[in-house]
Amino acid sequence: MSRKNVQHGSSDHLAPEDEEQLALVAWYYYHDGLTQGDIGDMLGISRIKVSRLLDRGRQSGIIQVNINSPYAGCFRQQRALIERFGLRDARVVPAFDKGDAGTRVAQAAAQLLMQELEPGELLAIGWGETVSKTLQQMTPLLTQGQLELVSLTGGVATYLNGSGFGKMSNIHLIPTPLRVSSSDFARALREEPFVRDIIDMALTSRVALVGVGSLSDEATLVRSDYCNRSELNLFRRQGAAGDILGFFYDAEGNVLPLDIHEHVVSVPLSSLASIDTVIGAAAGVEKADAILGAMRGRHINTLVTDQPTAEAILERSDP
Incomplete structure (x- = not known):
């Protein structure tokens, strides 16, 4: 350099x-x-x-x-994102031909969290592939009990159990799927004392990590069978730009009045505002509109992404 x-x-x-x-x-x-x-x-x-x-x-x-250096452009993009969207912080990883962008963004998110969190602090986590990869990067902190986790949604146990974290005493998970078959069932689950306690605990966190979902046919919600392609096409026609915690919002970040939201076992998206630092970790140009909506709606105040995605975001929001 x-x-x-x-x-x-x-x-x-x-x-x-x-x-x-x-x-x-x-x-x-x-x-x-x-x-x-x-x-x-x-x-x-x-x-x-x-x-x-x-x-x-x-x-x-x-x-x-x-x-x-390849990082120079990233630093300029970080500053532009912070200034344009009023973010607390942003991290942009350089574009490289080799390596999975999602994994590299997860590594950057883990580094940011390890700088941000104090030993023994509680981290609230959302649902998604990048969140899962980030936690994999933080395995030593979790297995040594240096960090506590609490889930913001149901469904998190699915990927944490497969990682060997599921039964650790410092991890508190909502013991339900992300989405259930009926609104009545979802309401009953949200009112269960144990689930209510986990949701209340999550909202005491100072820091949260969430994934940002796109409306593409390869979205994690589709691949995990929480939504099908026909539903996403319908949501897209109704103005959806992306989702966080299973709640879909438009290009300005306004949560849409969709029936699926009544079926989700999750902290309400509006409640994220009570958490001091909400980190959105996501990579992929196809997620640019979803990330834009998340920042415009103030659903996240810190962004971790890669260079091509940052470029697309800045181009689409050119003042």
Whole structure:
């Protein structure tokens, strides 16, 4: 990685002799790697003056810093996403030809969570493939009891049990499917004291991790038999852009009045607002509209995605 690069430009605020000294200081610092103290000794000026010259050079545009790395574009996209959508944070992983994007986004989400969470803290988790992959990356924290999990929806036990986490005392799961056959049955399950306690516990979490579902025929809800393609086509015609926790919303993030929502055993999507940090982890250009809706509706305030998806989001939301 080329960490720094110096370019010369013009400034109306500097006398020629001052600009010459600034350029010399910048060359020694960025090109030759000398310390500010070394440069001050060479030029007979104080280290503080060297520091001020460098600051003035960056502010005036005489000094421009370029990062020659695949991550540079990601950093620009992260900043753009944060500023455009008022996010708390964003992480964008570079596009690579090899490797599964979902797995790499899950790795980034796990790293962010390990930075965000304190030992013994409670993490609320939603339903989805990327959430599952993220938890796989955090296996040591879970098996050593350094982290507690609580589910925001039913159905989470399906993939956690297969990972060997299901019977651990630090994991609290809603013991139902995500979707059940009738609205009456779903209502009864949500009112069961044990289920109610898990939902209440989830809403005490400071941090939540959720997946963002698309309306594609290969959506996880379809592959897991919670929805069929015909239903998704109907939801799409009714304006759905994506789903979180089994609740479908439109391009602006408004939850749609769909009958399926009465069949879901889940924390209501509107209740996520009570959780301080809600991280949405998702990859794939086909999910761009779903992620856009999630951010516009304030259902998530932190995003972890990959570079192609971030590019698509920013292009489709160009102000």
